[in-house]
Amino acid sequence: xxxxxxxxxxxxxxxxxxxxxxxxxxxxxxxxxxxxxxxxxxxxxxxxxxxxxxxxxxxxxxxxxxxxxxxxxxxxxxxxxxxxxxxxxxxxxxxxxxxxxxxxxxxxxxxxxxxxxxxxxxxxxxxxxxxxxxxxxxxxxxxxxxxxxxxxxxxxxxxxxxxxxxxxxxxxxxxxxxxxxxxxxxxxxxxxxxxxxxxxxxxxxxxxxxxxxxxxxxxxxxxxxxxxxxxxxxxxxxxxxxxxxxxxxxxxxxxxxxxxxxxxxxxxxxxxxxxxxxxxxxxxxxxxxxxxxxx
Numbered sequence: 349x350x351x352x353x354x355x356x357x358x359x360x361x362x363x364x365x366x367x368x369x370x371x372x373x374x375x376x377x378x379x380x381x382x383x384x385x386x387x388x389x390x391x392x393x394x395x396x397x398x399x400x401x402x403x404x405x406x407x408x409x410x411x412x413x414x415x416x417x418x419x420x421x422x423x424x425x426x427x428x429x430x431x432x433x434x435x436x437x438x439x440x441x442x443x444x445x446x447x448x449x450x451x452x453x454x455x456x457x458x459x460x461x462x463x464x465x466x467x468x469x470x471x472x473x474x475x476x477x478x479x480x481x482x483x484x485x486x487x488x489x490x491x492x493x494x495x496x497x498x499x500x501x502x503x504x505x506x507x508x509x510x511x512x513x514x515x516x517x518x519x520x521x522x523x524x525x526x527x528x529x530x531x532x533x534x535x536x537x538x539x540x541x542x543x544x545x546x547x548x549x550x551x552x553x554x555x556x557x558x559x560x561x562x563x564x565x566x567x568x569x570x571x572x573x574x575x576x577x578x579x580x581x582x583x584x585x586x587x588x589x590x591x592x593x594x595x596x597x598x599x600x601x602x603x604x605x606x607x608x609x610x611x612x613x614x615x616x617x618x619x620x621x622x623x624x625x626x627x628x629x630x631x632x633x634x635x636x637x638x639x640x641x642x643x
Contacts, residue, residue, distance in 0.1 A: 491520030
């Protein structure tokens with residue numbers, strides 16, 4: 349999360365749009381995800397299925413658009429059974445409470461893998477919630493932070509619920525290995541001069557192919573328009589809310605504000621009308637007078 353409005357040519361893999369565009373490409377998406385996961389998790393990745401989570405449009409201001417994370421299902425080679433789920437998403441937004449944000453997303457993902465009436469939870473696949481950031485989320489200079497449940501009273505006792513939260517930070521100098529470091533740096537700076545080994549060379553080929561697609565470029569233009577629309581709408585709503593709070597603060601000097609007045613003010617979306625109400629609230633000598641003069 350944390351949507352940018354860079355020129356299309358300057359997008360890096362850490363920009364959510366490009367990550368999703370590559371991962372869900374029908375020709376290269378699976379290979380891209382397999383290589384990315386194998387380097388970051390330092391193990392072989394079996395057969396996978398990439399599920400597009402890109403649901404861009406929000407047609408009205410009341411509904412939030414854009415869901416950009418990538419979900420990947422991995423199947424065991426021996427049994428072809430679903431074994432691991434990877435919820436993969438870059439984050440460039442510092443203001444979020446990431447642990448609680450990811451807790452919420454984990455619950456949403458898990459809910460997709462249990463059917464109504466199913467009481468056998470042992471078949472639930474493992475879930476890896478993977479977040480890649482351009483800042484250090486915990487301040488310990490690690491390129492990788494892994495969290496899993498354990499018993500507080502008995503440190504060596506693991507709590508085998510199949511859930512892990514993993515945060516990657518390209519600027520970290522501790523933990524990980526050289527391949528992970530070069531991969532993370534390429535994700536943050538997806539240019540030819542950051543191609544230093546076979547893995548980054550493979551990813552750069554995928555990035556270059558997707559950036560040459562006119563369909564992806566056109567989709568990015570739509571994406572930019574939606575982001576601009578949502579930002580304008582959010583700014584407008586914030587201004588309306590500030591104006592309402594200013595009116596409440598002026599009227600509270602005269603006593604408790606009636607619920608009917610609160611409902612009327614909350615239902616007012618016209619900013620010019622709210623400005624008039626604000627001037628009125630500064631002039632009146634009582635709440636009753638304000639309500640009379642509103643009509």
